[in-house]
Amino acid sequence: xxxxxxxxxxxxxxxxxxxxxxxxxxxxxxxxxxxxxxxxxxxxxxxxxxxxxxxxxxxxxxxxxxxxxxxxxxxxxxxxxxxxxxxxxxxxxxxxxxxxxxxxxxxxxxxxxxxxxxxxxxxxxxxxxxxxxxxxxxxxxxxxxxxxxxxxxxxxxxxxxxxxxxxxxxxxxxxxxxxxxxxxxxxxxxxxxxxxxxxxxxxxxxxxxxxxxxxxxxxxxxxxxxxxxxxxxxxxxxxxxxxxxxxxxxxxxxxxxxxxxxxxxxxxxxxxxxxxxxxxxxxxxxxxxxxxxxxxxxxxxxxxxxxxxxxxxxxxxxxxxxxxxxxxxxxxxxxxxxxxxxxxxxxxxxxxxxxxxxxxxxxxxxxxxxxxxxxxxxxxxxxxxxxxxxxxxxxxxxxxxxxxxxxxxxxxxxxxxxxxxxxxxxxxxxxxxxxxxxxxxxxxxxxxxxxxxxxxxxxxxxxxxxxxxxxxxxxxxxxxxxxxxxxxxxxxxxxxxxxxxxxxxxxxxxxxxxxxxxxxxxxxxxxxxxxxxxxxxxxx
Amino acid sequence: xxxxxxxxxxxxxxxxxxxxxxxxxxxxxxxxxxxxxxxxxxxxxxxxxxxxxxxxxxxxxxxxxxxxxxxxxxxxxxxxxxxxxxxxxxxxxxxxxxxxxxxxxxxxxxxxxxxxxxxxxxxxxxxxxxxxxxxxxxxxxxxxxxxxxxxxxxxxxxxxxxxxxxxxxxxxxxxxxxxxxxxxxxxxxxxxxxxxxxxxxxxxxxxxxxxxxxxxxxxxxxxxxxxxxxxxxxxxxxxxxxxxxxxxxxxxxxxxxxxxxxxxxxxxxxxxxxxxxxxxxxxxxxxxxxxxxxxxxxxxxxxxxxxxxxxxxxxxxxxxxxxxxxxxxxxxxxxxx
Numbered sequence: 001x002x003x004x005x006x007x008x009x010x011x012x013x014x015x016x017x018x019x020x021x022x023x024x025x026x027x028x029x030x031x032x033x034x035x036x037x038x039x040x041x042x043x044x045x046x047x048x049x050x051x052x053x054x055x056x057x058x059x060x061x062x063x064x065x066x067x068x069x070x071x072x073x074x075x076x077x078x079x080x081x082x083x084x085x086x087x088x089x090x091x092x093x094x095x096x097x098x099x100x101x102x103x104x105x106x107x108x109x110x111x112x113x114x115x116x117x118x119x120x121x122x123x124x125x126x127x128x129x130x131x132x133x134x135x136x137x138x139x140x141x142x143x144x145x146x147x148x149x150x151x152x153x154x155x156x157x158x159x160x161x162x163x164x165x166x167x168x169x170x171x172x173x174x175x176x177x178x179x180x181x182x183x184x185x186x187x188x189x190x191x192x193x194x195x196x197x198x199x200x201x202x203x204x205x206x207x208x209x210x211x212x213x214x215x216x217x218x219x220x221x222x223x224x225x226x227x228x229x230x231x232x233x234x235x236x237x238x239x240x241x242x243x244x245x246x247x248x249x250x251x252x253x254x255x256x257x258x259x260x261x262x263x264x265x266x267x268x269x270x271x272x273x274x275x276x277x278x279x280x281x282x283x284x285x286x287x288x289x290x291x292x293x294x295x296x297x298x299x300x301x302x303x304x305x306x307x308x309x310x311x312x313x314x315x316x317x318x319x320x321x322x323x324x325x326x327x328x329x330x331x332x333x334x335x336x337x338x339x340x341x342x343x344x345x346x347x348x349x350x351x352x353x354x355x356x357x358x359x360x361x362x363x364x365x366x367x368x369x370x371x372x373x374x375x376x377x378x379x380x381x382x383x384x385x386x387x388x389x390x391x392x393x394x395x396x397x398x399x400x401x402x403x404x405x406x407x408x409x410x411x412x413x414x415x416x417x418x419x420x421x422x423x424x425x426x427x428x429x430x431x432x433x434x435x436x437x438x439x440x441x442x443x444x445x446x447x448x449x450x451x452x453x454x455x456x457x458x459x460x461x462x463x464x465x466x467x468x469x470x471x472x473x474x475x476x477x478x479x480x481x482x483x484x485x486x487x488x489x490x491x492x493x494x495x496x497x498x499x500x501x502x503x504x505x506x507x508x509x510x511x512x513x514x515x516x517x518x519x520x521x522x523x524x525x526x527x528x529x530x531x532x533x534x535x536x537x538x539x540x
Numbered sequence: 541x542x543x544x545x546x547x548x549x550x551x552x553x554x555x556x557x558x559x560x561x562x563x564x565x566x567x568x569x570x571x572x573x574x575x576x577x578x579x580x581x582x583x584x585x586x587x588x589x590x591x592x593x594x595x596x597x598x599x600x601x602x603x604x605x606x607x608x609x610x611x612x613x614x615x616x617x618x619x620x621x622x623x624x625x626x627x628x629x630x631x632x633x634x635x636x637x638x639x640x641x642x643x644x645x646x647x648x649x650x651x652x653x654x655x656x657x658x659x660x661x662x663x664x665x666x667x668x669x670x671x672x673x674x675x676x677x678x679x680x681x682x683x684x685x686x687x688x689x690x691x692x693x694x695x696x697x698x699x700x701x702x703x704x705x706x707x708x709x710x711x712x713x714x715x716x717x718x719x720x721x722x723x724x725x726x727x728x729x730x731x732x733x734x735x736x737x738x739x740x741x742x743x744x745x746x747x748x749x750x751x752x753x754x755x756x757x758x759x760x761x762x763x764x765x766x767x768x769x770x771x772x773x774x775x776x777x778x779x780x781x782x783x784x785x786x787x788x789x790x791x792x793x794x795x796x797x798x799x800x801x802x803x804x805x806x807x808x809x810x811x812x813x814x815x816x817x818x819x820x821x822x823x824x825x826x827x828x829x830x831x832x833x834x835x836x837x838x839x840x841x842x843x844x845x846x847x848x849x850x851x852x853x854x855x856x857x858x859x860x861x862x863x864x865x866x867x868x869x870x871x872x873x874x875x876x877x
Contacts, residue, residue, distance in 0.1 A: 039711055047621065054594055055577070055621055138590040223633070224625045225834065226707060226826040248711050252824040256689060257705050260697045266704040418837060422576035426588070 036245040050207035062531035068185035068213035069095040116188040129189035148178020171481035188212040243538040279334040291512040297438025302505040314373035320359040321366035337509035353444035378408020384433040388418030445476040462504040552856040559852040618842030627846040636721025638827035645750030657762025680756035688749040688822035761804040765797040
């Protein structure tokens with residue numbers, strides 16, 4: 001730096017210090033910006049702005065949901081506590097103007113005035129390209145599409161510029177709902193193709209860094225691990241223009257600080273806080289805390305049924321009678337969960353999932369069952385959990401360890417680092433563990449297909465196999481597709497009953513999604529993906 | 541001098557090669573399967589395999605290594621999977637954030653610790669010596685995240701004096717155009733004094749946290765080395781010759797006592813740069829420490845390797861600077877290869 005420049009900058013500094021009155025002008029602009037801006041704080045942020053990308057994480061889904069449109073979406077209904085809750089059975093057009101479901105296909109007419117963020121109109125070929133992309137890129141998106149029997153590009157047919165038909169592979173009740181999840185989002189095909197190359201034919205590298213959709217918001221700045229800034233798309237036609245102009249989403253790793261930011265009124269919304277904090281904030285009443293049960297989700301204790309001693313149903317039942325259910329509800333969840341245990345003896349099984357089982361903490365029964373199984377002396381085993389969710393899992397496992405010791409089962413706790421958890425689950429070697437599963441599509445047969453079916457998916461963490469169970473699950477799926485509701489009901493009741501007598505996994509509770517927000521924030525909606533939908537929110 | 545520096549840098553090359561090999565092997569030895577992790581919660585075995593292929597992790601280790609070194613030679617550190625960004629760019633963006641915070645913390649610490657150490661040494665056993673001992677012991681015994689949280693609790697949550705611990709700038713200010721990457725300097729260059737104030741006020745608490753932690757080694761080292769110098773013969777001679785005490789202490793004693801202090805400073809600096817992860821976490825600071833730790837937790841190889849390599853280079857450079865400083869402070873020290 002030259003001496004003259006140095007002097008200049010020093011005098012500049014002095015001038016800055018001498019002008020304390022200047023900020024006032026800036027402050028009123030600042031207040032305006034605040035009232036139209038939503039400031040969200042959370043622990044983690046997205047690693048990819050495109051849900052079709054390799055290894056896109058859950059926060060990335062939130063960006064996709066708000067920045068891309070789908071052909072259809074769900075209507076809202078009033079959920080528990082009067083909070084708007086997505087309606088599983090009612091669909092509304094989003095990018096489509098109307099849609100018609102026929103016997104073996106569904107036809108969508110696109111809105112003619114829909115435009116991508118760069119101004120190009122949304123056409124049928126964009127829709128086809130996007131759906132082709134979802135079923136072809138592999139990994140999670142392709143897997144999710146296949147859950148609704150959407151697997152082949154040939155299923156998506158362009159009829160004219162504004163009409164697309166989706167052909168069904170087979171009758172499957174989940175096909176239409178699967179078109180309303182996050183994955184089948186419509187991407188600006190021309191823009192992405194321009195930025196694709198032979199190594200990356202679907203342009204995943206491009207959409208990782210920027211949003212190329214037609215959604216209500218667009219990402220204007222993204223600093224990975226630090227912040228995401230989204231601005232409203234003024235030309236959005238997917239629904240009424242959102243009230244929030246700008247969304248600033250900051251990553252604040254410390255839970256205590258997130259709470260402090262909320263309580264001081266500096267942040268508008270946060271989730272991912274410890275249950276205890278949520279419970280305290282609820283009690284203090286300064287903030288609005290919404291707690292809603294995970295749809296189709298359960299935290300459970302699983303047992304590997306392929307290995308002794310858990311291959312013996314009597315041992316599994318003994319464990320089910322020995323678990324400290326109520327203690328877990330009180331000391332770990334602070335009441336923020338729906339109990340999934342202790343249903344009345346004479347309560348009939350419902351055609352619903354999740355529903356509570358009839359086991360309760362009963363040490364005498366547990367000991368008797370252990371004796372019947374020839375395990376009166378007890379045994380040693382390990383109980384594993386995912387360290388990423390240590391806040392809940394660790395105290396839970398300690399309580400389970402304590403209780404199981406009373407019936408002679410000595411457990412060592414095995415803490416598995418988050419990066420390793422999937423690998424361990426895939427190996428299917430852990431004898432005893434706790435985990436959560438929750439399905440986007442809220443249907444009992446969907447849950448059971450992934451968690452109990454003999455085709456042994458990753459989520460059948462117990463390696464449970466039963467011909468009878470498979471028959472019931474397959475039966476329910478076929479019955480649902482053909483609309484044979486009587487068979488469907490018996491099959492659902494059948495597999496729930498079987499799951500509870502064989503008890504390879506013991507449901508503990510249905511966890512809650514907790515979101516804390518300032519009192520002046522309105523319009524929170526619960527979605528199956530459990531992330532925020534900014535489009536309905538308002539401030540002030 | 542220049543040839544000496546060149547020679548020193550040459551000697552650093554083997555250690556850097558060693559670092560490259562060791563970090564590569566260590567990251568591969570980590571438990572956990574990145575492919576399974578990034579395939580997501582709902583992945584089938586085939587999906588995991590597809591991801592593994594995409595990441596190039598199905599290739600033999602030696603091939604992966606050659607690809608990695610080849611990329612390195614072209615200045616490509618690879619891509620982070622957790623943040624989705626090129627590692628080199630991320631480190632370039634995040635290093636200044638850490639460096640600015642660490643430097644400021646260190647400056648605060650030096651401003652307090654060195655006078656404190658000098659005073660304690662000139663009056664051993666006095667109250668100032670005890671103050672020095674107590675503050676340094678307290679500072680080093682409190683874990684940094686604890687000090688950080690306590691400061692946030694009082695100055696932000698209770699008193700409201702400090703801005704929200706939301707990183708380098710208030711949410712509603714935009715970052716200045718990057719020149720040095722140091723917001724305090726860049727905002728001045730851009731003449732954006734509002735942003736400068738915001739950046740400075742965001743820095744105060746985390747820098748203080750770091751300063752409290754690093755007081756101890758600097759103050760203790762200053763005290764010890766001053767005590768040794770003050771009892772030496774040339775100081776006695778100076779005193780006997782009737783030089784004023786200030787001259788004796790500052791000009792003669794302190795200059796001679798500085799060498800070990802400088803060494804400590806370099807160690808403290810490099811230690812803080814890597815180890816302020818916790819401070820970065822508490823203050824949502826977008827630095828490299830938290831970046832590396834997050835990468836480690838998710839078995840994300842590239843950033844971990846990039847981080848270790850950057851730190852190794854920093855150490856080499858820092859050591860070189862310190863050696864040059866030795867020569868400046870004490871002309872008797874010669875820079876040898």
